[in-house]
Amino acid sequence: MRLARGQLGRSSADWRWGAALALFLFAFAGLSSGVTLTERPEVAQSGLLTKAYYSLGLFVVGGLEIGTPAEGPLLARCLLWIAYFGAPILTASAVAEALARILSPRPWQLRRIHHHVVIVGTGAMTDSYLRVLRRHEPRRPVVVVDERIDVIRRQELQQTFNATVVTGDITHEFLITALRLHRASKVVLLGESDFQSYEAASRMLTKYPRLAGRIVLRCHNLRFMRALQDTAVARQCLTFNSYQLAAAGLVRDHLIDHFHQTSERDAVVIAGFGRFGQTTLEELQAHAQREIATVALIDSDAARRLLVAEEQRRIGGSYRREILEGDISHPEVWHQLDNVLDLSIGSPTVILGTGNIEENLRAALWIKGKYPNALVFSRTTDASQLALQVGAEHDINYFSIRQLVEDNIPVEWLS
Known part of the structure; x- marks a missing residue:
């Protein structure tokens, strides 16, 4: 179903009016040129009015009552x-087309829908949100909106999550009105x-x-999200970043207890200082700063990214910080890390959170083999049977960003 400002049937109506006018003029010209029926x-x-009347009649009964062209100029016939x-x-x-619209169930669903959840976007985060929503609210009406949705993806959303799928631009007022947002329980911009997303929120x-x-x-760009956090639009929305949500879950559910169980202050290595690494460090500072003695940051662009984080006043603390530029x-x-931090002492935590899943796995096995005392976490994109098997064999903790996100979506975001 296509919904956008003025686009619901407008394109087809435009060409039909043009075609109707052309056909009327053809018929009128033929009759006016002396063609007999x-x-x-x-x-x-x-007279001209009579010819116009019979020309219009062709759209209703065709030529059944007036017969067919018999004589007259060839072009006119x-x-x-x-x-x-x-x-x-x-x-x-x-x-x-009119009958198809009347008989189609989708427009009627939107006309009577209420207490529904509107989700904008059809990416992986949409699936994560819908899985959590369906566990808590299996019967909640859901409308998924995106500008472009292929046929297979549309069927997947409809059949797997029982969602009504609408194609259109969410910033258009026509679509905002058609979605009956005044009766929606939640609008989720993904x-x-x-x-x-911010533009749509402002208009809504x-x-x-x-x-x-x-x-x-959901905002991908942490810097952009933080720049807008004091605006009226942001204050009226529940804004989040997927990596921030995942990092909060990792620290709260997996690291805090480990820090509390160790007698000494802990050493933490964060390999990969992108969005996930930055938000992990922020969560550590917010919830476990007193438990940390040293944090080592490893990234090919670590210094610049740290400056960006410090610019936003997100990085600080009294712990020792080591910055290592390079690829894992x-x-x-790792030789540089050995020179500044002895991982053989105590029970250090090593978080391999780069976007390179293979390198995370390889480095995790190497670190655990060299430092069996270390608590090693390795990132995967999604749930992995291979990662679970390797982790069980070598005492490595594997975590999926997607699973962490799903596990930490607040219930109040669902309805």
Whole structure:
């Protein structure tokens, strides 16, 4: 179902009006040029209004009452024959489309829908949110919106999650109105464009102020999200970053207890200082700063990323911090780490959180083999049978970003 500002049927209506006008002019020109009809030969000598009347009649009954072109100029007869065939076909196509709209269940669902959840975006985060939602609210009406949705993806959302799928631009007022957001329980903006998500939220809140506190907005860019955090739009939305949500779950559910069980202050190595690494360090500072003695950050662009994080006043603390520039696949970076931090002492925590899953796995096995006392965490994209087997064999903790996100979606975001 296609819904956007003025686009619901407008494109088809535009060409039909043009075609109807052309066919009418063809018929009128043919009759005005002296073409006689087998059943109504007198029409050729009639006035202009009569010719116009019979030209319009072709759209309703075709030429059944007036017969077919018999005599007259060849070009005029050709134009009239085009109108004879084209006018009924055009009428039939318009009637068929109207019936299809009336009989289609989707538009009617939107007309009567209420207490529903509207999800914008069809990426992986949409699946994660829907899985959690369906565990808690199996019967909650759901509408999924995106600008482009292929047929297979549409069927997957409809059949797997029982969602109504709508194609359109969420920033268009027509679509915002059609989605009946004034009756929605939640609006979840999970699109790929951060700016468009904030723009959509702004338009929704302007039109429906009661949505304040009911819009969940995912922002990919941490820097952009923090820059807007003091704006009116952000204050009225529940904003989050997927990596931030995952990092909070990792620290709260897996690291805090470990820190409490060790007698000495802990050493933590964070390999990969992108969005996940930065938010992991923030969560450690917020919830376990007193438990940490040293944090070593490893990344090929660690210094610049640390400056960006410090610019946003997210990184601080009284612990010792070591910055190591390099890729975890390069042995030199681990030699540098040995020079500044002895991982053989105590029970250090090593978090391999880069986006390179293979290197995370390889490095985790190497570190655990060299430092069996270390608590090693290795990141995967999704749940992995291989990672679970290897982890069980070598005492390595594997975590999936997607699973951490699903485990930490607050219940109040669901309905």
